[in-house]
Amino acid sequence: MILLRSHIGSALRSARISQGRTLRDVAKSARVSLGYLSEVERGQKEASSELLNAICSALEISLGEVLLRVTAQVRTHEAPTLTVVDDAA
């Protein structure tokens, strides 16, 4: 099952890692607990819209940028699986 929170968490984590920042640093900047941010990144907790904005601000990315990545990921997962047809059968 495709879960929105998993894809949001993954996008936030990618952004943080690409900036070479620690969970502790981003959590402090966003004023959320390290445990909360870690759970959000791992898709174990739904981030409230307000805290999602705070995390985006801490990462200096817009919500729209995060959603672009999330939408692309979700649509890739939704794409129908190609079936290999063996003509020789």
Added chain:
Amino acid sequence: MILLRSHIGSALRSARISQGRTLRDVAKSARVSLGYLSEVERGQKEASSELLNAICSALEISLGEVLLRVTAQVRTHEAPTLTVVDDAA
């Protein structure tokens, strides 16, 4: 402030209205309470990822389609306001 839940709610509501369906019908089909669906549509409640999927299924739209609309809306709201420069001044 741009709140993700408001844009998701708005997209779900638009999809339901465009199908000419009632809150009661979609809530029943998604197995959520009418009050819950109403609050989600109005951006007053964060839908869990699981219930968001259930609502999308009830509306026969994919999560990816909802996210496409949401992303477009959020990015429009984030776009910098154009300033009109009066050359004659």
